[in-house]
Structures are given as structure tokens and as C-alpha cells.
Amino acid sequence: xxxxxxxxxxxxxxxxxxxxxxxxxxxxxxxxxxxxxxxxxxxxxxxxxxxxxxxxxxxxxxxxxxxxxxxxxxxxxxxxxxxxxxxxxxxxxxxxxxxxxxxxxxxxxxxxxx
Amino acid sequence: xxxxxxxxxxxxxxxxxxxxxxxxxxxxxxxxxxxxxxxxxxxxxxxxxxxxxxxxxxxxxxxxxxxxxxxxxxxxxxxxxxxxxxxxxxxxxxxxxxxxxxxxxxxxxxxxxxxxxxxxxxxxxxxxxxxxxxxxxxxxxxxxxxxxxxxxxxxxxxxxxxxxxxxxxxxxxxxxxxxxxxxxxxxxxxxxxxxxxxxxxxxxxxxxxxxxxxxxxxxxxxxxxxxxxxxxxxxxxxxxxxxxxxxxxxxxxxxxxxxxxxxxxxxxxxxxxxxxxxxxxxxxxxxxxxxxxxxxxxxxxxxxxxxxxxxxxxxxxxxxxxxxxxxxxxxxxxxxxxxxxxxxxxxxxxxxxxxxxxxxxxxxxxxxxxxxxxxxxxxxxxxxxxxxxxxxxxxxxxxxxxxxxxxxxxxxxxxxxxxxxxxxxxxxxxxxxxxxxxxxxxxxxxxxxxxxxxxxxxxxxxxxxxxxxxxxxxxxxxxxxxxxxxxxxxxxxxxxxxxxxxxxxxxxxxxxxxxxxxxxxxxxxxxxxxxxxxxxxxxxxxxxxxxxxxxxx
Numbered sequence: 305x306x307x308x309x310x311x312x313x314x315x316x317x318x319x320x321x322x323x324x325x326x327x328x329x330x331x332x333x334x335x336x337x338x339x340x341x342x343x344x345x346x347x348x349x350x351x352x353x354x355x356x357x358x359x360x361x362x363x364x365x366x367x368x369x370x371x372x373x374x375x376x377x378x379x380x381x382x383x384x385x386x387x388x389x390x391x392x393x394x395x396x397x398x399x400x401x402x403x404x405x406x407x408x409x410x411x412x413x414x415x416x417x418x
Numbered sequence: 419x420x421x422x423x424x425x426x427x428x429x430x431x432x433x434x435x436x437x438x439x440x441x442x443x444x445x446x447x448x449x450x451x452x453x454x455x456x457x458x459x460x461x462x463x464x465x466x467x468x469x470x471x472x473x474x475x476x477x478x479x480x481x482x483x484x485x486x487x488x489x490x491x492x493x494x495x496x497x498x499x500x501x502x503x504x505x506x507x508x509x510x511x512x513x514x515x516x517x518x519x520x521x522x523x524x525x526x527x528x529x530x531x532x533x534x535x536x537x538x539x540x541x542x543x544x545x546x547x548x549x550x551x552x553x554x555x556x557x558x559x560x561x562x563x564x565x566x567x568x569x570x571x572x573x574x575x576x577x578x579x580x581x582x583x584x585x586x587x588x589x590x591x592x593x594x595x596x597x598x599x600x601x602x603x604x605x606x607x608x609x610x611x612x613x614x615x616x617x618x619x620x621x622x623x624x625x626x627x628x629x630x631x632x633x634x635x636x637x638x639x640x641x642x643x644x645x646x647x648x649x650x651x652x653x654x655x656x657x658x659x660x661x662x663x664x665x666x667x668x669x670x671x672x673x674x675x676x677x678x679x680x681x682x683x684x685x686x687x688x689x690x691x692x693x694x695x696x697x698x699x700x701x702x703x704x705x706x707x708x709x710x711x712x713x714x715x716x717x718x719x720x721x722x723x724x725x726x727x728x729x730x731x732x733x734x735x736x737x738x739x740x741x742x743x744x745x746x747x748x749x750x751x752x753x754x755x756x757x758x759x760x761x762x763x764x765x766x767x768x769x770x771x772x773x774x775x776x777x778x779x780x781x782x783x784x785x786x787x788x789x790x791x792x793x794x795x796x797x798x799x800x801x802x803x804x805x806x807x808x809x810x811x812x813x814x815x816x817x818x819x820x821x822x823x824x825x826x827x828x829x830x831x832x833x834x835x836x837x838x839x840x841x842x843x844x845x846x847x848x849x850x851x852x853x854x855x856x857x858x859x860x861x862x863x864x865x866x867x868x869x870x871x872x873x874x875x876x877x878x879x880x881x882x883x884x885x886x887x888x889x890x891x892x893x894x895x896x897x898x899x900x901x902x903x904x905x906x907x908x909x910x911x912x913x914x915x916x917x918x919x920x921x922x923x924x925x926x927x928x929x930x931x932x933x934x935x936x937x938x939x940x941x942x943x944x945x946x947x948x949x950x951x952x953x954x955x956x957x958x959x960x961x962x963x964x965x966x967x968x969x970x971x
Binding site: 324329332336339340343346347349350351352376377380383384387388390391392394395398399401402405406411412413 | 556560563566567570571574578579580582583585586587589590593594596597600601603604605607608613
């Protein structure tokens with residue numbers, strides 16, 4: 305399962321980097337989104353991939369820490385998702401403003417040959 | 419009782435003030451200004467008291483210059499910690515001073531609605547103060563994001579196609595850097611199981627070799643993210659464009675932004691790289707990157723045609739000097755580097771504030787070039803309505819705000835000369851003292867022995883770039899004040915002139931008191947290079963008797 309997970313992160317991140325380097329603002333924002341998905345998956349993976357283990361210790365008390373999933377990466381991912389969502393929304397606003405002001409969707413605000 | 423809660427004030431006060439300012443309608447201008455100023459005043463006071471406490475003046479409260487505040491009362495390796503030591507207290511004070519100067523300046527019409535200014539400004543302070551105070555890596559990320567989000571909004575102030583385009587680049591670069599930051603944090607957590615900075619130190623040594631390699635990769639990725647923020651050479655092409663596109667008070671407040679990156683490098687670097695084999699590899703990399711940054715910044719200064727771009731490049735050059743000095747990894751160089759750090763922050767602030775006034779010496783025909791949205795406004799795009807872009811040209815000088823000062827050109831010239839001396843490092847201003855101390859510490863670092871070639875490179879770099887910067891600044895000064903073409907004397911308001919003058923005077927005071935300042939920086943450097951003390955104090959903080967409300971049920 306780890307290899308599939310790692311490959312998935314790699315493919316998404318690769319696609320994100322490629323799009324990030326493209327000249328159109330829409331491609332850049334999709335690239336950044338893909339990169340942030342890949343990063344979030346990566347953080348989650350760093351908490352070790354486990355199945356059927358709760359991250360929260362219930363009333364029964366602690367028996368063996370190995371029976372539980374690590375909750376910290378999950379909390380980190382949650383924070384990272386919220387922050388990434390907000391900044392992407394802001395980027396979208398700037399993108400539309402640039403489109404309106406410059407009349408083009410090139411990241412430099414003008415076509416390279418004009 | 420208040421004194422135990424003091425470390426959290428620089429975060430809570432601007433957070434509350436910013437939230438109130440979001441909700442308060444624009445009509446209450448006086449009330450808004452009062453809130454903004456009292457918040458910043460409180461931050462200056464809190465930072466000053468923290469600085470005083472961190473010098474061990476009151477050993478009953480903090481011992482050995484380190485104060486720990488556990489939010490929620492959880493015992494240290496687990497909870498969220500704020501840690502104040504000399505370095506972070508110094509950063510807090512610098513931030514508050516720079517921000518206060520820029521806020522006073524902005525009252526001369528730069529902060530007018532409808533675009534939000536004051537709330538974003540307060541949130542910028544939350545991010546900056548938090549980044550300096552936090553004791554764990556993930557909260558460092560969170561506060562970086564807070565300050566970046568606020569800086570995106572502030573950078574866009576005034577809109578115009580040039581600003582929006584540069585803001586787009588700035589946001590894209592910083593978002594990518596934030597993702598690198600997250601990857602680094604995740605790798606560190608995945609290998610070592612903690613994000614608490616103090617806890618890292620003890621656990622790094624326990625890692626098995628394969629895990630250690632992964633940890634090093636994580637730390638290196640984290641370092642790349644910091645270097646992007648610090649404006650290190652191959653990662654800094656976004657910086658001149660976005661800083662020179664921002665309005666003057668915002669650019670001045672941004673003086674602290676690149677320095678956050680340098681601070682993070684300094685903090686994490688000294689924490690992890692003490693007696694380490696990794697330091698032997700990373701030190702030279704940091705040195706050469708910093709050296710390249712110093713050269714790139716200076717070349718940019720020589721090439722710049724506009725004063726604002728030139729100042730932006732000088733930010734890069736000062737970052738480069740700091741990074742190169744830290745890369746040498748010699749303890750004796752840290753105190754002068756900190757001195758230079760403090761001066762360069764004040765310098766950048768004063769110089770950016772000054773550019774807002776010198777821009778107005780150009781006559782209107784020329785000024786159209788600096789106001790790109792004049793033509794763009796005619797486009798009937800819904801964007802304008804949606805973002806309130808149709809505000810009148812907000813920074814025209816015809817509007818009278820506040821009292822004007824006499825002898826405007828003489829004042830501008832004098833301040834310009836002071837800033838030139840500050841950037842180039844000439845006496846009697848403190849950057850001369852800082853650079854001199856740096857050179858002397860570098861040359862004395864191996865008494866009788868052979869100096870490493872890096873030290874010679876650094877010495878040559880400091881002297882050579884100082885001369886080149888002086889040439890660049892003199893040239894642009896001649897063009898600005900004596901050159902041909904039509905010039906007009908701008909009407910300078912006290913509100914704009916006073917902050918610049920006060921910051922320059924502060925620099926003068928710093929150079930007059932450089933002896934005691936240097937002693938403080940030496941103590942700060944000592945505690946930086948003895949991270950065991952930091953670790954011991956942070957980790958020995960018990961959770962039970964926390965001064966927080968979380969435990970008082």
C-alpha cells in the first residue's frame with residue numbers, strides 16, 4: 305500500500321510542479337492546488353499509514369500506544385488544508401483582478417510577444 | 419500576575435485589535451486610528467519590558483534570559499509554547515518600532531478606506547510577533563502564513579496592474595515556499611516525533627542513521643523555505659518587484675519580513691547545528707549562498723534606475739551579508755551580525771518611508787509612469803466594481819492632510835544622505851559600527867593562525883559591496899536632487915517627515931550607545947550558541963503551575 309500511496313503523491317506533485325511552471329494564471333493556481341494536495345497527503349503519510357486504529361484515546365484508558373494512530377499529523381493536515389484553502393481563494397481573487405486589469409491571463413500581465 | 423502573561427500579549431493584542439478593526443465601519447476614522455495606535459503602543463511597551471526581563475534584570479521572574487509561556491497549560495513537549503529569549507525580544511522590539519513608524523507615516527492619507535489597511539496591518543503584526551515568539555515548528559508555519567496572508571492584502575493596496583501582477587508573483591512564490599515548509603515539517607515530525615524546537619535538540623542525537631538522513635533532508639527543505647523568505651540569491655527574483663510595487667509605509671513594514679527568514683535560519687540553525695557533522699556541510703553552502711546574495715543585491719543596486727528598486731535590492735544585499743556571516747559559523751561573528759541585523763531593519767524602514775516622499779519630486783508627466791492604473795481605470799470591467807478599484811487616485815498630493823514642514827528639499831536631502839550612510843556603512847551611523855565590528859571579529863577570529871579563505875571573501879565582500887553601494891546611491895542621489903529636468907518641491911507633512919527623522923535619530927542613538935548595545939548582542943549570541951540552556955529551561959517548565967486559564971477549573 306505504501307508504494308501506491310507514494311506513487312500517487314509523486315504523480316500529483318509532479319503534475320503540480322509542471323502546471324506551476326506554465327505561463328497561464330489558471331494553470332498556476334491548479335498547479336498550486338495539486339501541490340498542496342500532494343503535500344497534505346505527504347504529511348498524512350508521515351504519521352505512518354495504519355488501518356482500523358482510532359487516533360483518540362477513549363475512556364478505557366491507555367493500554368498500548370501502538371494500538372492508536374498518531375493524531376498529530378492529522379491535526380497538522382487539517383490546519384494545512386484550512387490555510388491552503390484560504391490562500392488559494394486569495395490567489396484566485398488576485399488572478400481575476402489581474403485578468404480584469406491586464407486583459408490577459410498571462411502571469412506577467414502581458415503576452416510575451418506583444 | 420500580568421507579567422507572567424506578558425509573552426502572549428504581542429500576539430493577543432494585535433489579534434483583538436485587528437478583529438475589532440474589521441468590524442468597525444470606516445466612518446469612525448479617529449476611533450480606528452486610536453485602536454491601531456494603542457495596540458501598537460502596547461506592543462512597543464510589551465516588547466520593551468520583555469527585552470528588559472530577558473537581560474536577567476529581574477531573576478525572580480525568568481532565569482538565564484529565557485521565559486516560557488505554555489498556552490493552555492500543557493507541559494512543554496506536548497503543548498503550544500511561546501519562548502522569549504534575548505533574540506526574540508529584540509526582534510519584537512524592532513518589529514514594533516518599525517511598525518509604529520510606518521503607521522504614523524501612513525496617516526498622511528495612505529491608509530484611507532475603502533480598502534482595508536488597519537486590520538491587515540494588525541494581522542501582519544500578529545504573524546510577525548508570533549513567528550518570533552513561537553517555540554515549535556508548526557506554529558512557526560502558522561504564523562508565517564498569518565503574516566504572509568496579511569502581506570498579500572497590504573501589497574495589493576492601491577491596486578493598479580503593476581501591483582496586482584507583482585502580488586501574483588509574490589503570492590505564487592510564497593505559496594510554493596509554504597508547501598516546502600510543510601514538507602520539511604512533516605519529514606521532521608515523521609522521523610523524530612516532535613516539533614518542539616527545544617525537544618528536537620536532544621532527540622536528533624538518538625536517531626539511527628537512515629532516519630537521520632531523512633531528518634537532514636527535512637531540515638534542508640525547511641532551510642530552503644526559510645531562504646526563500648529571507649530573499650537568498652537564486653530564490654529572490656520575486657523580491658525587488660513586489661517590494662518596489664508596494665506603497666511606501668507597507669514596504670517599510672515589510673522591512674521585517676525578509677528578516678523573519680533570517681531569524682528562522684539563525685534560530686533553527688543554532689539549535690540544530692551546534693556540534694554537528696551537518697554544520698560542516700551546511701555552513702559553507704549557507705555562506706556561498708549568502709555571498710552570492712550579497713553580490714546579486716549589490717549588482718542590482720548598481721543597475722537600478724528607480725530609488726525604490728534600489729532600496730529593494732539593498733534589502734537583498736543586507737540579507738546576503740547576514741546569511742554569509744552566519745554561514746561562517748563562528749560564534750564571534752554573531753554579535754556584530756545581530757547589530758547589523760538591527761541597523762539594517764531600521765535603515766530599510768527609513769529608506770522605504772523616504773521613497774514615498776522623493777517619488778513626489780518628479781513632475782506630473784513623469785509621475786504617470788508610476789501610476790499605471792490611470793489608464794486602466796477606463797476599462798469597464800466588473801472587476802473594478804467588485805474590488806472597489808474605482809477609488810480616486812489615492813495618493814495624489816493635492817489633498818492637504820496635516821501640516822507641511824518647511825525646507826522640504828533640504829530635509830529630503832539630509833535624510834537621503836543619512837540613509838546612504840546607513841546602507842553603505844559609513845560613520846557616524848551604526849551600520850559602520852556593525853560592519854567594523856564584523857570585520858574586526860572576522861580578522862581576529864584566528865589569532866596567529868591562518869584565516870580560512872571564507873573569512874577573506876567575507877571581508878572583501880563587505881568592503882567591496884559597501885563601496886559599490888555607495889556609488890549606486892550617490893549616483894541616484896545626484897539624479898534625484900541635482901540632475902536635469904523639471905523638479906518640483908513636494909509638500910511634506912509632519913506626519914510623513916517625523917517617522918523618517920525619528921528612525922534616523924534612533925539609528926544615531928544606537929550608534930552612540932553601541933557599547934551597551936554590543937554587550938546585549940554578545941549576551942544574545944552567547945545564549946544562542948548554548949542551546950542546551952534554552953532546551954533545559956523550556957523542557958523543565960512544569961505544566962501544573964501554569965499561569966494560564968486552561969487549568970483553573
